Amino acid sequence: MKKTRLLALLLALVMVVALFAACGNTEPEQTTEATTEATTEATTEATTEATTEATTEATTEATEPTIDVSGMEFTFSLENCGQYWEGDAASTQKGVEFQDAIFAIADKLGCEIAIADNWDAGGVEWIATQGTAGTHVYDCVTGRQSTWIPCAIAGYTWELDILAEEYGLDIYNEEFCNQTSREMATMFDHVWALDFTGHYFATSLGHFYAFNSTLVNEAGTPAEALYEAIRQFEWDYEMMLDIGSKITKDTDGDGKYDIWAVALDCDGNEAWSNATGPIIEVDGKWTANLLDPQLTPSLEFMYAISGNDMQVPVYGDTIGRGDRRDNFYAGICGFAGLYGGNIHEEGTGLCVTFDCGVAPIPHGPAATDYVMNIVDCDWIMVLKTNPHIAETCYVMNEIGYALTDYDGYVEDMLVNLNYSEECMEVINEYLVPNGKMNIAKCSDNMYELVRYQFYADIYKLEKTPAQAAEAYQPLVQAELDSVFGY
Numbered sequence: 001m002k003k004t005r006l007l008a009l010l011l012a013l014v015m016v017v018a019l020f021a022a023c024g025n026t027e028p029e030q031t032t033e034a035t036t037e038a039t040t041e042a043t044t045e046a047t048t049e050a051t052t053e054a055t056t057e058a059t060t061e062a063t064e065p066t067i068d069v070s071g072m073e074f075t076f077s078l079e080n081c082g083q084y085w086e087g088d089a090a091s092t093q094k095g096v097e098f099q100d101a102i103f104a105i106a107d108k109l110g111c112e113i114a115i116a117d118n119w120d121a122g123g124v125e126w127i128a129t130q131g132t133a134g135t136h137v138y139d140c141v142t143g144r145q146s147t148w149i150p151c152a153i154a155g156y157t158w159e160l161d162i163l164a165e166e167y168g169l170d171i172y173n174e175e176f177c178n179q180t181s182r183e184m185a186t187m188f189d190h191v192w193a194l195d196f197t198g199h200y201f202a203t204s205l206g207h208f209y210a211f212n213s214t215l216v217n218e219a220g221t222p223a224e225a226l227y228e229a230i231r232q233f234e235w236d237y238e239m240m241l242d243i244g245s246k247i248t249k250d251t252d253g254d255g256k257y258d259i260w261a262v263a264l265d266c267d268g269n270e271a272w273s274n275a276t277g278p279i280i281e282v283d284g285k286w287t288a289n290l291l292d293p294q295l296t297p298s299l300e301f302m303y304a305i306s307g308n309d310m311q312v313p314v315y316g317d318t319i320g321r322g323d324r325r326d327n328f329y330a331g332i333c334g335f336a337g338l339y340g341g342n343i344h345e346e347g348t349g350l351c352v353t354f355d356c357g358v359a360p361i362p363h364g365p366a367a368t369d370y371v372m373n374i375v376d377c378d379w380i381m382v383l384k385t386n387p388h389i390a391e392t393c394y395v396m397n398e399i400g401y402a403l404t405d406y407d408g409y410v411e412d413m414l415v416n417l418n419y420s421e422e423c424m425e426v427i428n429e430y431l432v433p434n435g436k437m438n439i440a441k442c443s444d445n446m447y448e449l450v451r452y453q454f455y456a457d458i459y460k461l462e463k464t465p466a467q468a469a470e471a472y473q474p475l476v477q478a479e480l481d482s483v484f485g486y
Contacts, residue, residue, distance in 0.1 A: 066394070067390055067391055067394040069109050069110070069111045069391045069394060069395060070109065070110030070111060071110065071111065072111045072112070072388070072391060073111065073112045073113075073114070074111060074112065074113050074114070074139050074391075074392065074395050075113075075114045075115075075116055075137070075138050075139060076113070076114075076115055076116070076138060076139055076140050076141075076396075076399070077115075077116040077117070077118045077121040077122070077138040077140070077141040077142060078115055078116070078117070078140075078142050078201075078380065079117060079118075079119060079122050079141075079142035079143070079378055080142065080200075080201045080378050081098060081115070081196075081200035081201050081403070082115045082116055082117025082118075083117055084098040084099070084200060085098070085099065085114075085115040085116075085117065086117075094199060094200065097199070098199075098200045101402045101403065102115060102399070102402075104402070105395070105398045105399060105402055108398070109394075109395065109398065111395065113395065113399075116138060118138070118141075121137070121138055121141045121142075121143075122141055122142050122143030122144070122147055122378070123143065123147055124143075124146075124147050124150050124151060124443075124444070127141070127143070127147065127151050127156050127157075127383060128151070128154065128156065130156075130383065130385050131151075131154070131155075131156040131383065131384065131385060134385055135385060136383075136385045136386060136387055138383070139382075139386055139388075139392045139395070139396075140380050140381060140382045140383070140386075140392065140396065141380070141381055141383065142378055142379065142380050142381070143193075143378065143379075143381060144376050144377050144378045144379075144441065145185075145193075145377045145379075145437055145438070145439075145441055145442060146441045146442065146443050146444050146446070146447055147381075148185070148192050148193045148377075148379065148381050149187065149192075149442045149443070149483070150442075150443055150483060151381065152187065152188065152190075152192045153483070153484065153485065155384070156383060156384060156385075157192060157381045157382060157383055157384065158381075158382040158383070158384055158386075158389070159190035159191065159192065160185075160190070160191040160192060160193070160194060160382065161190055161191045162190070163382065163389065163393055164191075167389060167390045167393040167394075168393060168394070168397070169393040169396060169397065170397050170400065170401075171191060171194055174404075174406070175400075175401060175404060176397060176400035176401055176404055177194040177195055177196055177197075177400050177404055178194070178195040178196070178197040178204075178404065178406070180432060180435055181193070181194065181195035181197070181204060181377070181379055182194055182195075184374070184377060184435070184436065184437040185377070185379055185437070192381065193377070193379035193380055193381050194379055194380050194400075195377075195378075195379045195380065196380070196399070196400055196403040196404045197404060197405075197406055197409050198403050198404050198405035198406070198408050198409050199403075199405060199408045199409070199412060200403055201403070204340060204374050204376070204377055204378065204379075205339060205340025205341075205343070205372070205374070205427070205431065205432070205435075206269065206339055206340070206372040206373050206374035206375065206431070206435055206436075206438075207266040207267055207269040207337055207338070207339045207361065207372065207373060207375065208266070208337075208338060208339070208358055208359060208360055208361065208372065208426070208427075208431055209240070209266065209335045209336070209337055209338075209358075209359045209360070209361060209362070210328065210335065210336045210337075210338045210342075210348065210356055210357065210358055210359075211223075211226065211334060211335050211336075211356070211357040211358075211359055212328070212331060212333065212334050212335075212351075212354050212356070212357075213354055213355040213356070213357050214331070214353075214354040214355070215247050215259065215331075215333075215334040215354070216243055216247070216334055216357075218247075219243050219244075219246035219247045219334070220243075220246060221243050223355065223357050223422070226243075226357065226359065227357070227422050227425070227426070230359060230360065230370075230426060230430060233363070233369075235359060235360065235362050235363065235370075236362050236363050236364070236365070237297065237301040237304075237362050237363075237364060239362060240305075240335070240362045241301075241304055241305070241310075243261075243334065244261030244262060244305070244310050244334060244335065245261065245309070245310075247259060247260070247261040247334035248260055248261045248309055248310060257309075258332065259332055259333070259334075260310070260311050260312055260327070260332065260333045260334070261305075261309075261310045261311060261333070261334045261335060262305050262310050262311035262333065262334065262335045262336070262337075263311065263312070263324045263325060263327050263328035263333035263335065263336035263337075264311065264321055264324035264325065264328075264336055264337050265302065265305060265306070265311075265314075265337045265459060266337035266361055267337060267339075267375060267451065267455075268302070268440075268450065268451050268454075268455035268459075269337075269361060269371075269372075269373040269375065269438070270298055270301055270302050270305075270361055271295065271298050271299060271302065271455070272298070272371050272373045272436070273298050273301075273361045273362065273363050273364050273367060273370070273371050274294055274295065274297050274298040274363070274364025274365065274366050274367050275294065275364070275366045275367045275368060276289060276292055276294045276295055276366070277289065277295070277373075277439075277440075278290050278295060278440060278450065278454070278476065279439050279440055279476065279480065280292075285484070285486060286439060286442070286480050286484060287477070287480070288473050288474075288476040288477035288480060290454070290468075290469040290470075290472055290473040290476060291469055291470065291473050294366050295469070296465060296466070296469075297364040297365055297366070298364050299458055299465030299468070299469065300465050301362075301364070302455070302458050302459060302465070303458050303459075303461065303464070303465055306458070306459045306460070306461055307461075311324075311333075312324065312327070314459045314460050314461075324336070325338070325342065325347070326350075328351075329347070329348070329350040329351050330350075330353075331351075331353040331354050335359075339375065339376075341376075343412075343413050343416050343417060344412075344416055345415075345416060347416065348416045348417055349415070349416040351418075355418055355420070356417060356418065356420075356423070357420070357422065357423060358417065358420075358422075358423040358426045358427060358431075359426060360372065360426065360430050360431060360434075369434055370430045370431070370434050371434050371436065372430075372431040372432070372434050372435045372436070373435075373436055373437075373438045374435055374436065374437055374438055375438045375441060376441075377437050377438070377441075380396075382396075410424065410428075413427070442480075442483050442484075443479065443482075443483045445479055445482075446476070446479045446480070446483065449472070449475055449476060449479055450472075450476065453472065454468055454471075454472040454476070457471075
C-alpha cells in the first residue's frame with residue numbers, strides 16, 4: 001500500500017475514533033490517550049515505510065554498476081596535446097605530467113589508453129574514408145571547424161548532445177570541458193565538438209593585438225591610458241592608427257624605417273570588428289556579406305594598417321609571419337596580431353626588453369562591443385565508426401575531468417604575460433566573452449578563398465576593399481552553398 005494512502009486511512013481512523021469517543025461520553029483522559037496512541041502509531045508506520053523506500057532507492061542508485069572497461073584498449077587522436085606523448089617533448093615536465101595523468105586514469109579503470117597525434121586524422125578526407133569503409137582506428141579525433149562542420153553535415157560524427165543524453169558524456173559540465181567552446185560548436189541544433197582547455201591543450205583564444213608598452217608610451221599613450229580607453233570602449237580604428245603613425249621611425253637617418261607600428265595583422269579577423277562580418281547567418285542560412293556597407297570600415301582598416309608607413313610591407317612578401325612576430329618580441333614593433341597559441345615561453349615569453357600588453361582588435365563605428373574571432377577551433381569529435389561508444393564516453397569523461405583546468409590555463413598565460421593583471425583583465429573581460437568561431441573556415445576551400453585571396457588582396461594592396469568585396473562576393477556564396485548544401 002502506498003505510504004500516502006496508508007497515512008490518510010490511519011488519520012481518518014483517528015478522527016472516527018475521536019468522534020465516537022466524544023459521542024459516547026468517554027472520559028477526556030481516555031480520549032486523549034486513544035488519539036495520541038493512534039496518531040503516533042500511524043505516523044511511525046508511515047515514516048518507517050517512507051524512510052525504508054527512500055533508503056532502498058538511494059542504495060539502488062549508489063550500487064548501480066558502472067561501465068566496465070577493464071582490459072579494453074583506447075586510442076585517442078588528440079592534436080595539440082599529443083605532442084607531449086612521444087619523443088623529446090615527452091621527457092619535459094609538462095610531458096611527464098600529461099603521461100602520468102593518462103596512466104593514472106588507465107590504472108584506475110583497468111584499461112589501456114594511448115594518445116596519437118595524427119594530423120591526417122583531423123582532416124575531412126581521412127574521416128570520410130573511415131566513414132565510408134566503416135573502419136575504426138581512433139575512439140575520438142581532433143580537428144578544426146573546417147573538418148567537423150563538413151563531417152557533421154555528411155553524418156560522419158556523433159551529435160555530442162545525444163551522447164550526453166544516452167551515454168552520460170558530461171558536455172555541460174565546466175569541470176569536464178570548456179563551455180565557451182561547446183557553445184561555439186553548437187550548430188544545426190546539436191553540439192559537434194568539445195575542448196579540454198588546460199595545461200596540455202593549446203588554447204583556442206582567438207586573435208588580439210599585443211602591444212609594446214614602451215613604444216606606445218613614447219608615442220604619447222601610456223599603457224594605463226590604452227587600457228582605460230579599452231574599458232571606456234574608446235579603443236577604435238582611429239586611435240590605433242593614430243598611435244601607430246607616431247611609432248614608425250627611421251632612427252639612424254638612412255631613409256629606412258627601423259621601428260614599425262605593426263609587426264603583423266590579425267590574420268583577417270579585423271573584418272569582424274564592426275558588428276558584422278563577411279559571412280553572416282540570415283534566416284538560418286550562412287550568407288556572403290561582402291557587399292554590406294557596414295563591412296567596409298573594417299576592410300578599410302585592414303587596408304590602412306598594411307601601408308608601408310605602418311608595417312613591414314606585406315605586398316612584397318618580404319618577411320614571413322613568424323619573422324614578423326619575432327620582430328615584435330625583439331621590441332622593434334609597436335603592435336602585433338597574435339592569438340592564444342603565441343602566449344607561451346617561445347612567444348610572448350620572449351618579450352624581455354619591454355612589458356607586453358594585450359588589447360582587443362579595435363572596434364569600428366557601428367560596433368557595440370569588441371570581438372575575438374577564433375580561427376582554429378581544434379576540438380574533439382567522436383566518429384560514428386566507433387564500435388564501443390558507451391565505453392568511449394565513459395573514458396572520455398575521466399580524461400576530461402583530469403585535463404580540463406581553466407585556472408591552470410590562466411596560470412600558464414600569466415607566466416608568459418609578465419603576470420600582468422591588465423592583460424588578464426582584457427582576456428577575461430573583453431576577449432573570451434566576445435569569442436566567436438570563425439565561420440570563414442567552415443571548409444578548407446573557404447579558408448583558402450577568404451584568407452589567402454580576399455583578405456590577402458586587401459593586405460597586399462592589390463585591390464581596394466570595394467574591389468575585393470565585389471570580386472569575391474559570388475565566390476564566397478558559391479562555397480557556402482556547396483558546404484551547407486543550399
